[in-house]
Amino acid sequence: MKAGIVGLPNVGKSTLFNCLSNVKAQSANFPFCTIEPNIGLVNIPDKRLNKLVELISPEKTVPNSVEIVDIAGLVKGASKGEGLGNQFLSNIRETNAIIHVLRCYKDDNITHVEGSVDPLRDKEIIDFELKLKDLETLEKRKEKIVRAAKTGDKQSIAELSLLEIIIKSLNDGVNVKITDFNADSIKIIKSMSLLSLKPVLYVCNVNEQSIKNPSNELISLIDSLKKTGSSVITLAAKTEEEINELDSYDDRKMFLDDLGIAESGASNLIKETHKLLNLSTFYTAGKKEVRAWTFYKGSKAPKVAGIIHSDFEKGFIKAEVIKYFDYVAFGSESKVKEAGKLKTEGKDYVVNDGDIINFRFNT
16 A cells, blocks of 8 residues: 655655655755655554564564655646646556645745745645646546447446536535445546545644644644544654654653653654555464554455465455454463453454454365
């Protein structure tokens, strides 16, 4: 799964990417410093995984991860090719979700492509360019579908109706969410890879002072962003970069304590991105390896088994499931079994976040 970091030039995208990934992206005070998208595979902070490792002491530990893409800054006219816009919009199209960075601090030493700091205006610029590109995509698709619909093809008629609904909504400035549609419509919409329908996490990039004492202006901005139905977090990218450079846990904790926060903004962002992608976590746990796995919420046991190996799904027999809190309470798999807390589940079992599972299958 892949999430793309977007925003206007010089809002802190590459600095944020550096906080999240071991890949050190170039960061400089001018637009389009990032031309090719930087890509990093980022481990997801997971206290449950850490606890299982503490209890089991495995030979190997494998955390969950999410792919983060640092996409170059968009500008007005990107949908028409301004500022290498077509290339950048293409990079966004390949992602599953958007991390939209908004600059919420003033610094005369860092230029702003629009000449002033105005997060809501910047948000609207990006939103407008994504919608324009989607309208172009939809109109082209509509031209093809109209011809097929005239022949009476039911699938084409249904798709044409769906296209018209989305086109009207975009033209009217109405926010459209993929969750507004039924399962059949969602399948069609996903095939279009529409930019403006991707789930969004807004990141308010502030200065260190605003982390300690957020202004009324910042609080109002966050409220406005939340009204769009999207998730919002606040962090200071430059401060996060400083935290990231500290070697010891104690030094990082001291830094965070001084800021008055329990967790770094970067860690919070990674976890929020995981949620944004509608993902949950299950675990496999043994002496050789304790591993976290990603699955879509609502998935049934055979489908989840197939994430480990396709043979597990094809030959699925049953899933032996331990709830995370039961494992922690009893301290080992054998004691969980003795307490009768290990459950055997069949093919209709919907896997829950935090389940520890051993799959049984035919080869």
